[in-house]
Amino acid sequence: MIAVLAATAVGLLSAFLPFTPAEPYLMAAVATTGTPPVALGVAAAAGQTTGKLLIFLGTRGAIRSPWLRRRLTRHTPGTPRPPGRWGTMLAGPKAAGARLVEVMERPRQATGMLLVSAVTGFPPLLATSVYLGRTPLRPVAFAATCLLGRTIRFVAIALMPRLAGY
Template sequence: MIAVLAALAVGFLSAFLPFTPAEPYLIAAVATTGAPPVALGLAAATGQTAGKVLIFLAARGAIRSAWLQRRLTKRRPAAPGRLGRFLARLVAALDRPRQSTGILLASAITGFPPLLAASVYLGRTPMHPLTFAATCLLGRAIRFVTIAFAPHLAGH
């Protein structure tokens, strides 16, 4: 039970601090405590989703500020070449509700684009917070439960 609560806390902390990933904790906790991988993965996913929802909502509130709106409307230089074109297509897709949900799910499962960046960016879109939370939770649950099973797959 302590390992599961710790997974929740580590997941929440890792939502804000990318250098504190939940994945190593999950692998170590399964390998050393015998805690159920599904429970650990779901706890970490729940904690991280709670943190990402806070980031999403904070970004949504910050973007509504008049000062930040003026800063965002200034023209930013584009990245050069292929990278610039790829990033422009990614941003355009994030602005479309149907595509943004799929990109968020992919981000939550794979980490690309980084979930922290996606959370902040999606805060400026019309995505409903419940859609954001459910999609993030589903993706993170898939990722963390899969990772929590790694010690079992390695023969431990």
């Protein structure tokens, strides 16, 4: 029971601090305790989903705050420099980053991208959570998709020590 609570806490902490990943904890907990890997994986996923939902909602609230809106709409003096050869190539309409942003603007596609991010870690789930906070994606859909993806990832990782014979 303590290992499951610790997995939830590690998941929550790792949602905010990417340099404290939950994956090594899960593998060590499975290898050193008798706790079922699925329970540890689900607990870590629940903790991390809670943290990512707070980030998602915080971003949404921050974008709607009058203080931030005033800062973002300020006119900055001077004209921007031209992007140069590489900047023009990377910023073109065919750039992968531009396509990814376009996909994430639509709620259905954003849900699929969130699931991919939650399972694979690419694009990073922290960045995806912040970005999706400014889209029309509903918080319930965000939480459910994030929980599903993180559960798949963390249960698979938690099962690895058992599959390796530890």
